[in-house]
Amino acid sequence: MYRVAVMVSGTGSNLQALIDNVHRNDKVDAQVVLVVCSKEDAPAIARAREAGIRAEVVTLDAHGGDRARRDGEVVRLLRLVAPDLVVMAGWMSIVTPVLLDAFPDQVINLHPSLLPAFPGLDAIGQALDWGVRLTGVTVHIAEEAVDGGPPILQEPVPVLHGDTRDSLGARIHGVEHRLLSRCVTLYAQGRIHRDPAHPRRMIVDDGGS
Ligand code: GRF
Numbered sequence: 233m234y235r236v237a238v239m240v241s242g243t244g245s246n247l248q249a250l251i252d253n254v255h256r257n258d259k260v261d262a263q264v265v266l267v268v269c270s271k272e273d274a275p276a277i278a279r280a281r282e283a284g285i286r287a288e289v290v291t292l293d294a295h296g297g298d299r300a301r302r303d304g305e306v307v308r309l310l311r312l313v314a315p316d317l318v319v320m321a322g323w324m325s326i327v328t329p330v331l332l333d334a335f336p337d338q339v340i341n342l343h344p345s346l347l348p349a350f351p352g353l354d355a356i357g358q359a360l361d362w363g364v365r366l367t368g369v370t371v372h373i374a375e376e377a378v379d380g381g382p383p384i385l386q387e388p389v390p391v392l393h394g395d396t397r398d399s400l401g402a403r404i405h406g407v408e409h410r411l412l413s414r415c416v417t418l419y420a421q422g423r424i425h426r427d428p429a430h431p432r433r434m435i436v437d438d439g440g441s
Contacts, residue, residue: 234262234420237315239306239323240269244276246321246342249409251283254416262420266313268306270325286313292325303330310335317419320374321412329376337426339374340419342412344404346370346386351379356401365391367400369407371415373426373434384424384434385415414438 236254238247247267254262267280267287280287288309295302307330310318320327320341332339345355346368352358359367368388373381387407391400418424423437 234260234317235265235313235315236262236416236420237266237268237310237313237318238264238280239318239320240267240274240276241271241324242274242276242322244274244279244322245405246408246412247276248279249413250319250321250416251279251285253409253413254420255283257417260417260420262416265315266309268309270323276322299326300328300330303328306331307334317416319412319416326378327374327376332374332376337373340384340415341372341374341379341381342408343370343372343379344401344408346388347372347379347383356397356404359391360395360397360400367391367404369404369411371411382426382432382434384436385411385418387411 238250240247250264254260264285267276267285269277269287269289270291272289272291277287277289290302290305292299292302295305318335318339320339322342343355345359347370350358366388368386370383371385372383375381389404389407418436418438425435427433427435
């Protein structure tokens, strides 16, 4: 079985998409085996527990605001379940090399824009403010630079006349749910690798789809 750990901070709709799409996909034997949440009482925790998945809360406050110490605790919990892949699905806190070096090339992040456009907070608001006609969704390898690692999958989402954060956000979230589920499925099928000739590029064997 391909073992997936998911790091979350809030609503957890992307976690739910993974539970709904990946667990029930008979073409792949993958399961979310642990959820780590950065906030007490986040709805994502209840989603995990309802699906019978162990959920642990690891806050920055409980570690004196020290990200490296906090990441040490995250790494300890992750190692207990020996994950093949660690998915940051709405994890709203900067991570350190303590986490990234413990799981090299195994930590991926989801971001609601076509990176490198609009990294950081409120990517949807940034896209609306800039007036772009196209934004989208990126799943990428997590690196120390925020939203900076090589993209794995990207999908454009048009910005429509009259769009608000809510209306554009709803369409982006729909794409996120599908794209993240597809990405985890492709990983579990062994179809995603770094290009040895171009380390910034990922090779994705998605059957041309
Ligand atoms: C998503 O838009 C993700 O791209 C961003 O945070 C949001 C999390 O949403 N990093 P949810 O908690 O999965 O509903």
